Every structure is written in structure tokens, then in C-alpha cells.
Amino acid sequence: MPYIVVIFFFLFGLCAGSFLNVLICRLPLGESAAAGRSKCVSCGRTIAKYDLVPVLSYFILRGRCRSCGARISPRYPFVEILTGLLFALLAIFRKDIFSAALFSLFAAALVAVAFIDFRHRIVPNGIVVFMLIIGAALTVFGKDMPRSERIIGLFCASVPLFVLSLIVPGSMGMGDVKLMAAGGLILGWKIVLFSFITGSVIAAAAGLFVAGKSRDGLRASIPFAPFLSAAMIFGLFFGEAATDWYLRLLLR
Ligand SMILES: [Zn+2]
Known part of the structure; x- marks a missing residue:
């Protein structure tokens, strides 16, 4: 697959990873993934849009909440980078874009299952x-x-x-x-x-x-x-x- 497609898959994977972090937190609690923006688990303040950039925000904030300074779990950037890499590798490994896209979504679902079952056994x-x-x-x-x-x-x-x-x-x-x-x-x-x-x-x-x-x-x-x-x-x-x-x- 051309490089530009691989890069696109990587960036899309980073965003998918960001969404997976929301799923990993909310699904086991029975909350909707679409119910409003994420809040800091420590102070409850809604996280600003400019602090929701995958990976980058974590490092700019040095892994701490902007308002209360509580540590943010390194799981967030880890899941984002992992998902980004999986998407990019699938774009390289798979011959057609259709199967690369579907297998990427499958890989993302597996990442969510692994983290949710590890923590909550479901x-x-x-x-x-x-x-x-x-x-x-x-x-x-x-x-x-x-x-x-x-x-x-x-x-x-x-x-x-x-x-x-x-x-x-x-x-x-x-x-x-x-x-x-x-x-x-x-x-x-x-x-x-x-x-x-x-x-x-x-x-x-x-x-x-x-x-x-x-x-x-x-x-x-x-x-x-x-x-x-x-x-x-x-x-x-x-x-x-x-x-x-x-x-x-x-x-x-
Ligand atoms: Zn906070």
C-alpha cells in the first residue's frame, strides 16, 4: 500500500485508540460512549478539547490533569500508540484496502476486549x-x-x-x-x-x-x-x- 495510505491508517489508529480509551472506561460501567466529553477521574472537570489530542496531549501535560494535577494513567497514550501501529502495520501487510480497514477495526476491538477483561473480567x-x-x-x-x-x-x-x-x-x-x-x-x-x-x-x-x-x-x-x-x-x-x-x- 502507498506510504500516504499507511500514514493515514496510523493517524486514524491514534484517534481510534483515543476512542478505545473511552470505551475501556465506560463500557464496563454501562455508560454510553457517546455521552459527553471525558472528565478527569480525579477532579471531575470536563477535559478541554485541545487536551484531547491523542498522544501529544499526554506528553504536553506531562501525564497530569491540567486543572488538578492528578496523574493520568500511561495506559491512555499506550493504547493510542498501540492502535496506531496496528493500523499502520495492517495497511502494510494486507494487499487490499478493504481487508486492511476491516482487520484494523477487528484489531481495535481486540485491544478494547483485552483491557476490559483484564480489569473487569467481562x-x-x-x-x-x-x-x-x-x-x-x-x-x-x-x-x-x-x-x-x-x-x-x-x-x-x-x-x-x-x-x-x-x-x-x-x-x-x-x-x-x-x-x-x-x-x-x-x-x-x-x-x-x-x-x-x-x-x-x-x-x-x-x-x-x-x-x-x-x-x-x-x-x-x-x-x-x-x-x-x-x-x-x-x-x-x-x-x-x-x-x-x-x-x-x-x-x-
Ligand atoms: Zn483533574
Whole structure:
């Protein structure tokens, strides 16, 4: 893709990241993302328009609120830069602008899910529906894989997770099941299985590590969706290469 498009994707990603910060704060509280401008969590003062520029405002204000001086979480510029980079990289990696745009929106949704589930242990239904709409558009108009691969993807990771949640009650949230269904529709069965296995292995390792440190032992649980989300973002870039390599290894 031409440089100008990549730069446009980067700038659009910075703004999308700024919007994700609002979602991450408001969705778990049941507030509307459109309900007025953001307020300082410390002093409650509405944040001025000129202090809402992604990344730049944080550094100009040196990470503090303009009116009360309370520290602003470094999560804000981090999410903005991360989303900007993901958008730019997808513009570079993807061959057509249509799939680059839809995969960028998917990556943004995954960033929101990762942060919200990490803090609140929920995967908001609104984000799942948003992903399903992206998946439906890719299934109908996408030319990167046969339609059947996306339809199989809808079930191939979500159904095993759902069965596991029935066998071991409390092991798995329905949020994780829905996340893997929507992710599978977007990524297709090969990449979603790759992401699912990668995410589960890393989550299991992290779970054992936390269990070893915590007084609750193995009962100490960790949120699963951030691992699944990170693995699906990884899969967006490297899933195809990794699954091709693996399938060739198997068939040799
Ligand atoms: Zn303040």
C-alpha cells in the first residue's frame, strides 16, 4: 500500500485508540460512549478539547490533569500508540484496502476486549456484535479465503470452549466462547485454531505462574480473554505463515 495510505491508517489508529480509551472506561460501567466529553477521574472537570489530542496531549501535560494535577494513567497514550501501529502495520501487510480497514477495526476491538477483561473480567456483548458484523462483511465480500473457512471458523474454537465450560463449570466464561466465535468468523478456521492454541498455552503457563505466587494456589484465576485477544492479533500478522509451516511439517 502507498506510504500516504499507511500514514493515514496510523493517524486514524491514534484517534481510534483515543476512542478505545473511552470505551475501556465506560463500557464496563454501562455508560454510553457517546455521552459527553471525558472528565478527569480525579477532579471531575470536563477535559478541554485541545487536551484531547491523542498522544501529544499526554506528553504536553506531562501525564497530569491540567486543572488538578492528578496523574493520568500511561495506559491512555499506550493504547493510542498501540492502535496506531496496528493500523499502520495492517495497511502494510494486507494487499487490499478493504481487508486492511476491516482487520484494523477487528484489531481495535481486540485491544478494547483485552483491557476490559483484564480489569473487569467481562467481554462486552456490544464488542462481540461489532466483531460479528465485521466477520459477516468479510464472509460476504472478502476474497482472501473461501467462505466455508470462515463459517467453520465460527465454530471450531468456540464449540470446544463451550463444551469445556459445561464439563468444568466456572472454568470458562461465556465471554471467551463468544469472543472465539466472532474471531473465528473473521480469521477463518486455520488462523483462529492457531491463535486459540497459542493463547491457551501461554494463558496456562501464566496461570501456573500466578498460582505458584498466590496464596490461593491453583484456585487463583487469571483472565483468559487478554491472552486470546493478543494471540488473535499475532495471528492477524503471522497466522498464515505459521499454519502453512505447520501443515507442511505434518504432511512431509
Ligand atoms: Zn483533574
